[in-house]
Amino acid sequence: MQQDVIIIGGSYAGMAAALQLLRARRRVTIIDEGIRRNRFASHSHGFLGQDGIDPSEIAATARAQLSKYPTLTWIDGRAEKASGKQDAFFVTTADGASFEGRRLLFATGVKDGLPQIEGLTERWGKSAFHCPYCHGYELNQGEIAVIAASPMSIHQAQLIPEWGKVTFFTNGAITLDAEGRADLVRRGVTIDETPVARLEGHADVVLTDGRRLPFAGLFVATRTTPSCDIAERFGCEIEETPMGLQIRATAAKETTIPGAYACGDVGRVPHSVSLAVGDGAWAGAQLHRSLVFG
The missing domain is CATH 3.50.50.60 (FAD/NAD(P)-binding domain)
Known part of the structure; x- marks a missing residue:
């Protein structure tokens, strides 16, 4: 029929x-x-x-x-x-x-489409997200990582300080101009240009220089x-x-x-x-x- x-x-x-x-x-x-x-x-x-x-x-x-x-x-x-x-x-x-x-x-x-970061797939939807309106509140205004993947990542880094203290990892995916950098700093965002090696634990970002930084959660613009x-x-x-x-x-x-x-x-x-x-x-x-x- x-x-x-x-x-x-x-x-x-x-x-x-x-x-x-x-x-x-x-x-x-x-x-x-x-x-x-x-x-x-x-x-x-x-x-x-x-x-x-x-x-x-x-x-x-x-x-x-x-x-x-x-x-x-x-x-x-x-x-x-x-x-x-x-x-x-x-x-x-x-x-x-x-x-x-x-x-x-x-x-x-x-x-x-997730960026090729070791450990990201396993944490997707659990401690790694794309939408702060869906998952930001539960991070309890803690430390939040934003890992750059596209130009939309800058928008994420500007917006997500509403939900916690943000560290923005450019990860070689974008280049900030002076205006963009100044805007993020004004919003209280910490900018880290060291490449991300992998993710471990709940939402720990391990950098290529050996630092391991723990976060309540992280966001990626897919x-x-x-x-x-x-x-x-x-x-x-x-x-x-x-x-x-x-x-x-x-x-x-x-x-x-x-x-x-x-x-x-x-x-x-x-x-x-x-x-x-x-x-x-x-x-x-x-x-x-x-x-x-x-």
């Missing part, structure tokens, strides 16, 4: 979009591989009503609530290919199943890319943002392919659970309007 909307990606944004459509009694199929971006974190913060909850619990509760709507079909699997056009889109999964829908929504999320290339292979235009690559979408969340939409981290910046949910809800409403008004 043709669905009204096929949603690729069943995390926070995809489920938020589905909820709007299901409450309009539309037929929705969600295809979800089950790999959330924040799966490394034990607690999610900054989402009203869910502050401090395990993100997997938030996702499980949302899925359970959606499952009560009879017009939902949930497919656990990986979407491999999208094709077709408005009112006749087709999505094929890794196991060869095919689904047809009038509209298509990419809510695939993004993946974080470069994000869509978690899979299904939208790009379909022909959706991809655009560059200060945080990385995302699917280009209008204010109504429609991509460069008519009838195909994008929301959540893959279709907006900046990123957080609450922003993804809001963006998904908006996309769901816009999809419904498209179905009603054409």
